[in-house]
Amino acid sequence: MATSTRTRWWSRSRGLPADAHAGWLTSLREEPGRPARILAWAGEDDRFVVGSPAVLSTGGGAGWQHVGWHEIERGGWNDELRRLSWVRLDGRRGEVELAEPGRLPELFRERVEATIVVRQFVALAGDRGVTVSARRPLAGGGPLVWHTSLTRGLSWQTPGVREAVDDALAQTRAEFDMR
Structure with missing residues (x-):
């Protein structure tokens, strides 16, 4: 053998x-x-x-x-x-x-x-918007990592987008932290 x-x-x-x-x-x-x-x-x-x-x-x-x-x-x-x-x-x-x-x-x-703890779409202009997410490391604990992603058709250079995204992130974080 x-x-x-x-x-x-x-x-x-x-x-x-x-x-x-x-x-x-x-x-x-x-x-x-x-x-x-x-x-x-x-x-x-x-x-x-x-x-x-x-x-x-x-x-x-x-x-x-x-x-x-x-x-x-x-x-x-x-x-x-x-x-x-x-x-x-x-x-x-x-x-x-x-x-x-x-x-x-x-x-x-x-x-x-x-890894995804929170994923929420927030409309900013019609069907265009931002996805706010919170991710967690799968080992060793650690804090949540918050992130925002724009949909197609939106740009960080467009006036008001950055402020709207910051507001959406703050609202989502506040809502999540209250749960």
């Missing part, structure tokens, strides 16, 4: 190659309060994507980047392009191509949605 060199599914690395797992663990431990548990992963050669309870990690070897699920405003899997992409709350974008995504697309959607 041949001995398998693959890691058992129930192991800590969940099948992630040993060197990639070691680099990921080392990098993740530099950011306290983030559980080092793999929920799903994909990748090949020396580039990987790892989904853990608190973060989405991309990289390989000693070069890993971690994004808290609560920092991702939107994104998802494009099956035609075989690409997982996202936009962070600060506008930075990320993407990774995956030949075999496994469970990552579902995990991505579930984890990002799990």
